[in-house]
Amino acid sequence: MSRATSDFKVEAIEYESGLSDLRAVREAVFVQEQGVPLELEWDALDPASHHVIARNSAGTPIGTARLTPERHIGRMAVLSPWRGRGVGDAMLRTLLARAVELGWDKISLHAQVHAIPFYARHGFLPVGPRFDEAGIDHQMMALHPGATNPVGDRAGAIAATLGVIASARRLLLIYSPELDTGVLDAPEIITALRGFAIDKGEIRILLHDAAAPQRHQSPLIALHQRLPSTIAFRAVEEPFDRSYASAYTCNDGGGYYFRPIASRMEGDTRLDDRSRARHLLNLFSPVWERARPCSEYRALGI
Incomplete structure (x- = not known):
């Protein structure tokens, strides 16, 4: 499972062997940039989740995301210099393709409010009211892959x-x-x-x-x-x-x-x-x- 462009490549990564690469992105974005407490960033779902990593042409990690056993996409993070260049789109498409391979008929996620249009472009729709998560406003969104969405x-x-x-x-x-x-x-x-x-x-x-x-x-x-x-x-x-x-x-x-x-x-x-x-x-x-x-x-x- 991988997607590549001339500038970066997205591929699956194992949690244990790839932990240092995952930390390089997630802690830079969530902990250092957004102020999420370190103890909230890593949880018990991480070892059981499907993870993807985006790397630049030199092999340096520039983005990551995960698909949990709860059929939830999360921890979507892209380093600042690479935002707006299609990295998040490529990672999301890769995770959605994996969900389809697994036969999952519904995928959900918690979108930071500013990112709602990004997920909407991929077919996700808002569900319920907005809420606070780690001090940041979020919106639950959901998608039924390969089916009509109400x-x-x-x-x-x-x-x-x-x-x-x-x-x-x-x-x-x-x-x-x-x-x-x-x-x-x-x-x-x-x-x-x-x-x-x-x-x-x-x-x-x-x-x-x-x-x-x-x-x-x-x-x-x-x-x-x-x-x-x-x-x-x-x-x-x-x-x-x-x-x-x-x-x-x-x-x-x-x-x-x-x-x-x-x-x-x-x-x-x-x-x-x-x-x-x-x-x-x-x-x-x-x-x-x-x-x-x-x-x-x-x-x-x-």
């Missing part, structure tokens, strides 16, 4: 949307009758959409009520004005099309978040269901062709 509230809706955006290749489709406030205007969503539109591909947004984004002063309109070649709005006008009661976000990479009732957050999501995502893409396309371009957004000064 979404029940705004926090889940934001996480699900982040996952669909992150797993898109070149095309992201959003069908939202009134451009959901509280979700599609969330700062983390706007940041993710901006990044996708600049670096990866095209965003198409279908509405029923073209005036809704103006009433809510949606930041998506301003983003569209800055990136009109990659973000497009259209308004549904055909009575038959307007009778559609659901809402969804889907992509060309197999990801979707579907809500049976557009005015509610409850629904389901999955990032690797090509059949369901393709169905939604095919549902979207003819409606898009019949819809009216929202040319009025170009002249707004919001």
Whole structure:
């Protein structure tokens, strides 16, 4: 079990033989940087857990994480100079692959609040309220690998949307009758959409009520004005099309978040269901062709 890039490599490591390498990362990040007491950093689960280590091209440890017998991912740590370079993503993918090999149908983790978007990009959804762990705010998150994951509230809706955006290749489709406030205007969503539109591909947004984004002063309109070649709005006008009661976000990479009732957050999501995502893409396309371009957004000064 290993994953490699030109800059680093992720591989499984035995706890006893690799303890010094694990300590080099975990104590630097958790104990020295974040102030976690040393006696809380190491526990009885460590010897029984599956561990992975990331090493740079010289073989120096730069990241680590573990998968416990309780089906819980934790102790995800990357040395500061290597953050934002895909090390955490590679370690998480490796642990998820191991969980699938073991036949586990649910994986959980305790995410530091600032890291919620990172785990959401891999399909994890928030569960329950936030809590304190070792003096740091955390959020429990869970994922059913290879299955649909239920979404029940705004926090889940934001996480699900982040996952669909992150797993898109070149095309992201959003069908939202009134451009959901509280979700599609969330700062983390706007940041993710901006990044996708600049670096990866095209965003198409279908509405029923073209005036809704103006009433809510949606930041998506301003983003569209800055990136009109990659973000497009259209308004549904055909009575038959307007009778559609659901809402969804889907992509060309197999990801979707579907809500049976557009005015509610409850629904389901999955990032690797090509059949369901393709169905939604095919549902979207003819409606898009019949819809009216929202040319009025170009002249707004919001």
